[in-house]
Amino acid sequence: MNNKNNSILNTYIFTIFFFGLSLASYLIYRFNNISILGAVLFGILIFLADNFSVPLPKTGFVSVNFGISLAALIIFGPATAIIVTLISSISIRDILKKEPYYKHIFNCGQYLISISISSWIFEILFDRNASNAFIAKNIGIIFMAALVFFILNTFLTASVISLSKKIKIINVWIFNFAWLLPFHIFLVVMSVAISFLYNLYGPFTLMLTMMPLIIAQYTYMLRTNERKALLNSIMHIVKIVEAKDIYTAGHSVRVAEYSEKIARKVRLNEYDIEMLKNLANLHDIGKIQVDLSVLNKTDILTSEDWNEIKKHPIVGYEIVKEITFLKDNANAVLYHHEREDGLGYPFGIDGKQIPYYAKIISIADSYDAMTTDRPYRKALTPAEALLEIKKNKGRQFDSSLCDKMIEVLNEENQIQL
Numbered sequence: 001m002n003n004k005n006n007s008i009l010n011t012y013i014f015t016i017f018f019f020g021l022s023l024a025s026y027l028i029y030r031f032n033n034i035s036i037l038g039a040v041l042f043g044i045l046i047f048l049a050d051n052f053s054v055p056l057p058k059t060g061f062v063s064v065n066f067g068i069s070l071a072a073l074i075i076f077g078p079a080t081a082i083i084v085t086l087i088s089s090i091s092i093r094d095i096l097k098k099e100p101y102y103k104h105i106f107n108c109g110q111y112l113i114s115i116s117i118s119s120w121i122f123e124i125l126f127d128r129n130a131s132n133a134f135i136a137k138n139i140g141i142i143f144m145a146a147l148v149f150f151i152l153n154t155f156l157t158a159s160v161i162s163l164s165k166k167i168k169i170i171n172v173w174i175f176n177f178a179w180l181l182p183f184h185i186f187l188v189v190m191s192v193a194i195s196f197l198y199n200l201y202g203p204f205t206l207m208l209t210m211m212p213l214i215i216a217q218y219t220y221m222l223r224t225n226e227r228k229a230l231l232n233s234i235m236h237i238v239k240i241v242e243a244k245d246i247y248t249a250g251h252s253v254r255v256a257e258y259s260e261k262i263a264r265k266v267r268l269n270e271y272d273i274e275m276l277k278n279l280a281n282l283h284d285i286g287k288i289q290v291d292l293s294v295l296n297k298t299d300i301l302t303s304e305d306w307n308e309i310k311k312h313p314i315v316g317y318e319i320v321k322e323i324t325f326l327k328d329n330a331n332a333v334l335y336h337h338e339r340e341d342g343l344g345y346p347f348g349i350d351g352k353q354i355p356y357y358a359k360i361i362s363i364a365d366s367y368d369a370m371t372t373d374r375p376y377r378k379a380l381t382p383a384e385a386l387l388e389i390k391k392n393k394g395r396q397f398d399s400s401l402c403d404k405m406i407e408v409l410n411e412e413n414q415i416q417l
């Protein structure tokens with residue numbers, strides 16, 4: 001990251017922090033009704049919940065702490081809810097992991113802004129004098145305040161990721177946060193139940209009402225860990241496959257990186273980019289069944305050798321279609337050696353029939369293959385490989401994707417031909 005970008009990011013982080021702190025202080029002063037019991041009880045709950053939260057796909061964490069903050073807001077009002085939320089921003093995990101200080105500062109600031117604005121709106125509209133606090137109008141206000149919190153919290157977090165990683169904010173939001181909306185709706189329902197029972201029967205009901213929240217969080221954690229473990233195992237298999245072929249170490253990872261760069265040029269969203277990267281990492285996994293002597297042969301390949309090599313997209317497809325979250329796009333592996341002019345393998349289909357992901361992987365794969373040594377030839381220079389890509393535009397590769405790859409390479413290597 002360059003210095004200019006760094007200083008913009010730092011200014012933004014400190015602005016969020018000081019704005020959050022000022023807003024929270026003002027509201028605590030204005031409403032001045034802190035419940036010590038509420039702050040202690042809900043503070044302990046939110047502290048535990050936040051320190052057992054679940055990593056998100058790109059960065060950040062999901063936890064039930066919002067449900068606890070909202071319950072504190074309904075029962076005790078803004079001042080207690082703000083104190084409870086402040087406690088949630090102290091993450092022991094981040095401190096133990098020695099996360100940089102600006103992460104704590106930003107987190108603290110964005111949580112304080114989100115809870116302050118949502119609880120201010122809530123307190124103005126919520127009818128605490130109604131004979132039953134849980135009348136339809138009040139329930140509607142709870143949902144509205146929750147929505148304000150969700151929007152502020154997720155967009156503020158997405159904004160800092162967008163600034164630091166230079167990814168469009170809407171893409172960050174869709175990939176990291178949009179899928180959390182149903183979970184947040186569930187948290188609102190739970191917080192209504194928590195506050196209703198608390199008001200009726202007192203603090204001991206927290207033991208009962210917190211159980212579903214803890215189970216929900218645990219389920220999310222299992223789901224996330226399962227997917228992470230599966231991807232780790234897959235990457236181990238990729239390394240084993242690459243170890244068979246002495247010339248292709250690191251090839252799959254580089255193909256995934258080039259595929260991502262092309263995907264960003266064509267503005268795929270973060271979900272699709274992640275999917276494409278996984279597929280690109282696995283594009284040659286079918287080589288696990290290709291005869292070792294053929295893979296490492298230094299002589300000219302015979303037609304039998306070619307027949308052996310040509311089966312790897314089919315074998316790879318059979319493997320990838322068994323992976324739940326990749327099966328719908330597994331044909332990207334099956335067709336990654338097909339060509340626009342129909343002269344590719346294994347089926348010789350033409351450009352109109354080749355899936356988009358397969359076209360992207362094909363260009364990335366070919367460029368990396370050309371720029372690394374192979375048993376039968378030396379590596380081309382980046383400039384020579386770029387020329388080859390240009391020559392094969394519309395013949396081997398999709399024309400518009402070819403232009404995007406040329407843009408990527410021009411930016412990366414400053415190659416101008």
Ligand SMILES: [Fe+2]
Nearest residue numbers: 283284336337
């Ligand atoms: Fe391949």
